[in-house]
Amino acid sequence: MDIMERLAGWHITPPLIEHPPLHTCDDADRLLVNRPGTRLKNLFLRDNYGRRHALLLTPPDKQVDLKALSRQQGWSRLGFASAERLDRYLGVAPGHVSVLALINDRQQQVELWLDEELQNGDDFHCHPLRNTATVLLSRTDLLTFTEQTGHTPLWLPVPSR
Template structure:
């Protein structure tokens, strides 16, 4: 299997995006991330892969790791009705990711643009964002502006919301 992390690094390099990589043990939760002491490098991002009640619409929502997200209120805000976490099968199908590796970088695998991407406006004020590079054994730190540039290159509609 192709090195997923390298796929991200190559895409960032192609766009001349500056980033820093921190390799670490596999992490599956934000609590695991906090134990690594990474917040000093930048703002760690929490990424939620969600679906509507009918399973017709899929959403990737990125916010600051400590934000509490009310799925009922978020569903109303996104026009998706009742939201729930999508299954690992859907995560693999739409973003090519495994549980614990959810990331905006996964949108590079969504070539049919079936996943709607939403990012919390508050992240735009952060100096550096920490995001997994398709695997949960590393964290990439880059600027909000550079993440936006990466997603723009993928032709992803980045919808900014207030959480």
């Protein structure tokens, strides 16, 4: 599936920026990849039992307090999901995660959590299912995308360490 074609079918036509592979936010800093808009850190999380999953989008410099977030959301001990779970639920490998991977979650098994600190952001940086490019997804396009995929975003105050 070509994610850009699918987005265009939903009248979402964000700019696409090609670049060397970026596995982490630190990689972008080291390569001095300069892009306008709002940078994101994407964390794929699971509960202690592996029954519930969430994709958390937060500012890249935030150190998330998973214990506090777990209590806040009423989940049993949040942790990072494995590469196998990432592939099973979102169809991407580590380092390729973005909100756009929710297109592969056709059963809506992954919740979308957005840090309240991002509410005034726009032109969100998202990998188009590969880490060699970034699309700049406007706030409006982000909401259109989540509506099309059946993922209602939950804006929440994400605790930090």
